[in-house]
Amino acid sequence: MSTPPILELRNVRAGYGSIDVLHGVNLSIGRGEVVALLGPNGAGKSTTIKVISGLLRPSAGHLIVAGRDVTGASASALARAGLCTIPEGRGIFPNLTVRENLLMATFSGHKMSDIEERTYARFPRLGERRTQLAGTMSGGEQQMLSLARALATDPAILLLDELSMGLAPLIVAELYAQVAAIAAEGVSVLVVEQFARTVLGVADTAVLLAHGTVRMAGKASEIGDDVLAGAYLGS
């Protein structure tokens, strides 16, 4: 790759209290690249996302965005700089209305009218429910709302943590179609998934995480069932 990566983790160690979860993770995402972060339970996927998004400060190593060392920057500063994170579970505020949820996306510097316009154009169902409390919508609609933030604020990097959690396969497929559309606009995406098959179709590169270190990184199309099984089952 000729251009420098948009996001890079160099030898990152991080954990909770005295327990380390990540033991030196190296990872890089090129501009416009879609990277799938795979791994079994407890591999450190969500911790990696927390480090990148700024919610968790690494105990060692560096977080580099667009060539600048931003280790230790706050989550809100990173978010305003163009990093969009959709956290595990539902990335919405259940007790705010759909519209108020979108208002929260204006911290990225975009105008509310633009955000609303783009969201309702992409998800007409959210337009119908703009005054409804977000927490009272269906799981799929909630996940649409959280994706809307990524769609409407065209971030430099999008981090997705377990988008499929608790959703019907049909809706998951629909959501990943949206992810593909976002990626097609040139956004660099890091997708975390436990269900590897759902995401490998969208991703260019796959990174396999186990026990807090990167086990394998390569083209998504080259990751076969045997590799996945090996990583997940530990044989």
Added chain:
Amino acid sequence: MQELLTFTIIGLSTGAIYAVVASGLVVTYTTSGIFNLAHGATGMLSAFTYWQLRFDWDLPAPLALFITLFVLCPLFGIVTERFVMRGLQGTTEVVRLSVTVALFAFMIGLANWIWPNDASREAFLKFYEGNSISIGGFNVSWHRLITFGCAVVVAIILRIVLYKTRMGVAMRAVVDDRNLTELNGGRPDRVSMFAWGISASLAGLAGILLAGDQQLNIEPLVLLVINAYAAAIIGRLKSLPLTFLGAGLLGLLDAYYLMVSDESWFPQTAFGFSLSGVRSALPTIVLFIALLARPQSRLRVGTTKLREENRVPEWRTAIMGAVALVVVVVGISGMLTRSNTLLLLNGFTFAMVTLSLVPLTGYAGQMSLAPLTFAGLGAIAMSKLPGDGNLVTLVVAIAIVAIVGAIVALPALRLSGIYLALATAAFAVMVSKIVFNQRQTFQTGNITVPVLRIPFVTIDTPRARLILASVCFAILGLIVVAVRRSRLGRRLVALKDSPAAAATLGMSLTRTKLAAFAISAGIAACAGALAGDKVSPQQYEFTQSLPIVLLAVVGGVGSVAGALFGGLLLGGNSVLATIVPTVKNLTKIGPGTVGITLGRNPQGAAAQIGDSFRPLIEQPRLIAVSAAGAFGIWALDATDVISHWSFFVASVVWILAVSPNLPALTAAAPGRRVMAGAWLTVGLVIAAGVDWSTALDATGKRIILIIGLVALFGVGAQRVVENSPRVHSASPDLAGLDTNFSREDIELAEQKIGVVL
């Protein structure tokens, strides 16, 4: 009809003040999850500040208002958030509530200090005093209209801020998900500061309006705000429209009650009891009902993130502690003056009341703000029951109050956390307004609680009462330890750790909570029944309970030692105020200041001190050395070799500086052992050798000296024996490894521990 209109207007303007106060409570609760018991005190302080600017320094009213409401109040709120409340994330509700109690105590102390109660002051005037307009034939003062107008304006502004501005939406977003707010680019810390700033201004506005209506006195200003809790609860602590509605209803209810209670047909007594206190208890009755009408809260699932943890007390430690306590009290009680004996006695009474919170709050995690109410009931029972204070009377009194405690807990069972705390607060106010002012309880304002009569022993001197109190505390402490170590104790802790898990195991939450309340009420009743003196209802009021709760948490509500520490600290604070007049004002804000630091050390002070003694307790030989040393110092005093003050200084140095260092001293390298030993000996010789009763002329100086000696020699010796700073250990899964495991290593390890199929 005319009269109805009059009282409607009065009621609405009272309601308007409640609304402003309650909306401030709601704003901070929804944004930071902290129910600010000090909210009323903020209003009080703001009213005083406004008085200072407007009437004492003669600033024009708009300027004084602007400085108070838009500069000082927001600043105060922001500082509170930044330096006090922010440290409370991840602590239990008990600690959070206690910190607001601390703030409450701090502000009342501060107001007492700056604006002493007895000083004569310029009158606090209403806005446009003397002006009124006629509405429907009734003269309404401008002040009332302004009050009402303020509430309307506040309602509109809050509505706009919270729902139309991004800051307001972010305030509500933080409640939903703090991390997600950050991921959106919002700054939760700033949002919270903003919320606390608004809230302080609202409290300030209400305080100023109220002070015009009432008088500029600390107590009524603080207490009237407690009435607004009911409005906030009607709004379920989150809905502002419902809060305003509740406030209006509350104001009207009060006004109409006032209207009809003057009528001839209105009963003045019921079943022989006077109804005179009902009006002032109305808001708390509404609060109680509103709490009970709340939908059942979901059972909380336990988390492991709580920062507090308490060990299970060992029998050996408990018994040793109990014996040591009594021995020490017997030893020193002979040297104390009569007034100091009474003060220490007072400290033990407080300690017994704080002890009542250990099983309830410390073990079971149920917050009660009414410990003194049960003590008051105990005192009444002891003096009214036949038997003139013999042991049977005591037991019956305790049993009756324990049953009352369980009965009171019954309706409150479905509540938890802050709602339970408020229900107990409502109960405390109701009892002191309605029960304690009856002819049948405190008929003349005072009753005499008989001294406990024990066969073959006469207890007639203060010293004997002090020893009795220490013995009773020791026995109650052992009972509490026994409870903790029993099946019931484990259930109490389970109730605190995870109600959901406890319920799914088939444990009856109801019975466990009832037991906790009954035990707690019983212990508090015992404290009241042992008062052995004249008592007045003011001693058992709700506002008196707050410092007790606070110091129980400061001392460490999870342990008996913590209760003793907290109780004695509360007693000692008043000791300090009487013997060192120069720090009198400091002692006013003392408990509050101590409590505010809780966020940093939620386990309480006793746990910290206890930790430094823990290595000692594990070595019986060293305990013997420690006890022998203390006895030796006492013997020197008893044989008049050294003065009382030298004894006091030396024994404190021995207990706090030498004893905790003994284990490290015996384990240290020989060279360091000699050095540290010599250093400690020098300290002891200075402490015991100088006759402090003549060397220093004031008790205050002696106390400062003691603190200095303990710090200098205790910490000094500790530094010497702990020769190296603590090493930060690496992550446990990396410790001692310089290479990564190979696959073969892992397979080998797995075979060894048998995890391979």
